[in-house]
Amino acid sequence: MDDWGKANEVMLQLNISGEIEQIVSTGGFRFQVVKPGQIFNIRIAPETNVAQVEVIQVNAWGVLHMLHSFTGVRMDNPEKQRDWIWTRVWSICLDAVAVGLVLLVISGLYMWYRERRKKPLELAFLMAGTVVCGSFVFLGIF
Numbered sequence: 001m002d003d004w005g006k007a008n009e010v011m012l013q014l015n016i017s018g019e020i021e022q023i024v025s026t027g028g029f030r031f032q033v034v035k036p037g038q039i040f041n042i043r044i045a046p047e048t049n050v051a052q053v054e055v056i057q058v059n060a061w062g063v064l065h066m067l068h069s070f071t072g073v074r075m076d077n078p079e080k081q082r083d084w085i086w087t088r089v090w091s092i093c094l095d096a097v098a099v100g101l102v103l104l105v106i107s108g109l110y111m112w113y114r115e116r117r118k119k120p121l122e123l124a125f126l127m128a129g130t131v132v133c134g135s136f137v138f139l140g141i142f
Contacts, residue, residue, distance in 0.1 A: 007031045007042075010051060016040055019087050035086070037063045105133075 001009070003023045011017070011033060018035035033040040041054040112122060 003029070003031075007033075010042060010044065014042070014051060014053060016042075016053075105129075 003025050004020065006029065007020050007023055010031075011020070016033055018033040018038070018040065021032040021034050023029075023031040028044060028046045030041070030043040033042065037058050039056040039058065041056070043052045043054075044050070045052070109126075112126060115122075
């Protein structure tokens with residue numbers, strides 16, 4: 001059984017759910033399970049096979065941060081896949097919101113373009129929105 005399978009087995013035995021993060025199998029076996037609001041650090045002693053579980057509760061701000069950055073995959077680990085159903089559901093919802101916002105912006109640009117009288121205030125808001133979106137996409141600001 002590989003490390004990921006071992007971690008899943010331990011999670012089932014401990015009745016813990018979440019996304020498996022860091023697995024370290026040198027000098028014992030330890031791994032981390034993350035879900036919004038909680039982080040579980042699990043260590044298994046190699047000589048006794050007894051698990052030690054450290055539960056870290058996250059406050060409301062931490063939960064909000066996790067919900068905005070929790071995807072189940074890491075850019076520095078391309079082999080890592082989403083292994084928790086709620087992570088998959090969450091990523092699909094995020095993608096749907098992103099597509100909806102893009103369609104909303106495109107339809108707004110189309111309606112502005114079709115308007116016969118172009119108002120200066122509309123153009124100012126269009127330019128400001130373009131600058132803010134560009135800073136999100138290209139500069140990583142905010």
